[in-house]
Amino acid sequence: MPGQPQSSMLRLILARLVQMAVTLTVVSVLVWLAMGLMPGDPLDLAMLADPGMSAADMARQRALHGLDQPLHQRYLAWASAVLHGEFGFSRLYAVPAAQVLWPALGSTLVLLGWALGLSAAVGIGAGVLGAVRRGAAPLVDGAAILAQSIPGFWLGILLIIVFAVGLGWLPAGGAAEAPGLLEAARFLVLPVATLAIVNAAAYLRHSMAAMQHEMAQPYIRTARMKGLPPRAIIWSHAFRNAAIPVVTVAALDAGALVSGALVTETIFARPGMGKLIYDSIMGNDYNLALLALLLAGLVTMLATLAADVAQRLIDPRLAG
Amino acid sequence: MRLWLGLGLLGALALGAAAAPLVQGWLGHDPFTPDLFARFGESSAAHPLGTDELGRDVLLRLLFGARVSLTVGVAVALGATGLGTLIGLAAAWRGGWLDAVLMRLADGLLALPALPLLVVLAAVDTGRFGLPRGEALADIARIALILVVFGWVGVARLARAAALTQLSLDYVAAARVSGASEVRVLWRHVLPNIAGPIGVAAALAVAGAILAESTLSFLGLGIQPPAPSWGNMLSNAQELVFSAPLGAVWPGLFILAAVAGCTLLADGVRRGRGP
Numbered sequence: 001m002p003g004q005p006q007s008s009m010l011r012l013i014l015a016r017l018v019q020m021a022v023t024l025t026v027v028s029v030l031v032w033l034a035m036g037l038m039p040g041d042p043l044d045l046a047m048l049a050d051p052g053m054s055a056a057d058m059a060r061q062r063a064l065h066g067l068d069q070p071l072h073q074r075y076l077a078w079a080s081a082v083l084h085g086e087f088g089f090s091r092l093y094a095v096p097a098a099q100v101l102w103p104a105l106g107s108t109l110v111l112l113g114w115a116l117g118l119s120a121a122v123g124i125g126a127g128v129l130g131a132v133r134r135g136a137a138p139l140v141d142g143a144a145i146l147a148q149s150i151p152g153f154w155l156g157i158l159l160i161i162v163f164a165v166g167l168g169w170l171p172a173g174g175a176a177e178a179p180g181l182l183e184a185a186r187f188l189v190l191p192v193a194t195l196a197i198v199n200a201a202a203y204l205r206h207s208m209a210a211m212q213h214e215m216a217q218p219y220i221r222t223a224r225m226k227g228l229p230p231r232a233i234i235w236s237h238a239f240r241n242a243a244i245p246v247v248t249v250a251a252l253d254a255g256a257l258v259s260g261a262l263v264t265e266t267i268f269a270r271p272g273m274g275k276l277i278y279d280s281i282m283g284n285d286y287n288l289a290l291l292a293l294l295l296a297g298l299v300t301m302l303a304t305l306a307a308d309v310a311q312r313l314i315d316p317r318l319a320g
Numbered sequence: 321m322r323l324w325l326g327l328g329l330l331g332a333l334a335l336g337a338a339a340a341p342l343v344q345g346w347l348g349h350d351p352f353t354p355d356l357f358a359r360f361g362e363s364s365a366a367h368p369l370g371t372d373e374l375g376r377d378v379l380l381r382l383l384f385g386a387r388v389s390l391t392v393g394v395a396v397a398l399g400a401t402g403l404g405t406l407i408g409l410a411a412a413w414r415g416g417w418l419d420a421v422l423m424r425l426a427d428g429l430l431a432l433p434a435l436p437l438l439v440v441l442a443a444v445d446t447g448r449f450g451l452p453r454g455e456a457l458a459d460i461a462r463i464a465l466i467l468v469v470f471g472w473v474g475v476a477r478l479a480r481a482a483a484l485t486q487l488s489l490d491y492v493a494a495a496r497v498s499g500a501s502e503v504r505v506l507w508r509h510v511l512p513n514i515a516g517p518i519g520v521a522a523a524l525a526v527a528g529a530i531l532a533e534s535t536l537s538f539l540g541l542g543i544q545p546p547a548p549s550w551g552n553m554l555s556n557a558q559e560l561v562f563s564a565p566l567g568a569v570w571p572g573l574f575i576l577a578a579v580a581g582c583t584l585l586a587d588g589v590r591r592g593r594g595p
Contacts, residue, residue: 023428034444149580153538154572157558161565259435277436281443293436300433
């Protein structure tokens with residue numbers, strides 16, 4: 001039936017959206033509880049700022065802001081506000097939370113996009129090379145193990161030492177101070193390189209294994225005997241089949257990529273979701289931390305869903 | 321080849337960790353007390369890898385840090401492998417709603433970016449449960465526990481898939497027919513047959529735990545100074561990239577060696593068992 005694949009794809013997407021909503025709700029409850037257990041509530045900080053505050057003032061303030069309510073009632077009030085699009089206030093930045101969330105999301109998506117594209121291109125390219133050229137295999141293999149084992153934050157520091165401190169070519173971190181694409185790119189190079197190198201390892205290992213498997217199949221020998229040029233054999237025969245497990249990696253790897261962005265942004269002091277989550281937790285800005293965390297989770301799950309949809313599109317066996 | 325390289329790396333690190341007090345005896349100074357007259361020392365006979373920003377011996381701190389990092393790695397691997405195997409076996413054996421609930425839980429954990437959640441959990445004030453704060457052992461236990469919560473998923477999925485295959489084989493039916501209890505079937509028959517893939521997953525869990533611990537400690541949420549861990553040695557190093565860039569190199573190399581050792585070990589075992 002011609003309508004079949006579409007409806008199964010629709011069902012996948014709907015099921016995933018339900019699962020996402022459940023996951024985000026569970027996470028928001030758990031994180032809400034965890035944050036109740038972190039040191040310092042909002043008024044402790046207000047008191048630090050104003051030593052003249054008396055215990056009676058504190059109690060009155062707590063009642064005013066609803067901080068004397070039980071945890072579950074505060075959660076329900078917060079959740080209903082968020083579902084109505086009211087994201088509340090960021091204490092750390094002293095502006096409405098939405099004002100810091102969206103620019104941070106944009107900055108992170110730029111970092112993620114470049115890092116994902118670069119790591120997939122380099123990882124798949126090197127993986128195919130390692131599978132096709134026998135001599136390159138040990139070298140590619142070694143690079144994969146190195147990239148997989150290197151701690152991302154250390155790689156970032158090493159790149160800062162070499163390119164910012166030693167050679168002085170690129171800034172050690174921060175955000176672009178002047179407008180212009182070139183200026184933005186200068187601040188993007190090292191973070192993207194850090195994230196891409198760490199993230200390329202998974203693509204490299206899986207594309208190499210998948211290509212090695214495909215290149216040993218009889219249909220490749222047939223293609224060779226037909227006299228097809230090697231380029232056509234590699235890319236339009238073997239790689240089309242090898243791409244399926246590689247896309248699976250992309251789906252499984254979305255979480256690691258976002259985690260990597262958090263560390264990378266923290267090292268390079270790059271304003272983004274990762275740095276926002278870290279700074280807001282460190283600065284006791286619970287509302288912003290929770291919102292940023294949920295937004296990061298949502299982005300990750302949407303990326304996973306996109307990879308799953310892509311996998312169904314390129315693998316006819318899954319489409320039915 | 322990979323197997324031996326991995327074992328060699330891990331063996332050397334473990335030996336160094338075990339010999340830390342001995343090395344301290346030979347060098348004859350304390351890596352925990354600052355010596356502000358010897359800050360940023362070059363490598364010398366007394367300090368083979370130099371001294372850090374507080375004048376403490378870098379080599380000794382690396383070796384004592386190895387004790388912390390390797391303990392966390394092994395503890396997490398044991399915990400995550402045990403819990404994951406149990407959950408995977410339960411899901412495969414029971415099937416039905418239990419399987420569905422456990423695997424959806426695993427999916428949910430896999431779908432989320434782990435590090436932000438680890439940061440949240442690591443920031444929880446354990447003092448509120450009446451637990452000691454800031455002691456090295458309590459820190460290790462806290463970090464290990466948090467990493468187990470996220471670490472069991474990979475093992476559980478592997479164990480479930482492998483156990484499902486085994487449970488459908490004739491020898492399981494034969495064992496049941498000959499009167500073996502379900503516990504005996506799982507423990508004596510299924511478990512030994514899925515031990516290979518679980519062992520590989522455990523080696524990778526050590527690698528993941530060492531990376532995660534060092535990242536959390538680097539961010540200031542893991543092992544708290546003055547206790548050294550490879551991660552928190554680097555959190556100081558970042559502030560000092562301009563004045564003492566070499567200080568950032570050694571701890572990272574140790575993390576790299578430990579993680580690469582586990583990865584090579586897992587690879588070697590997997591290849592040895594055949595694809």
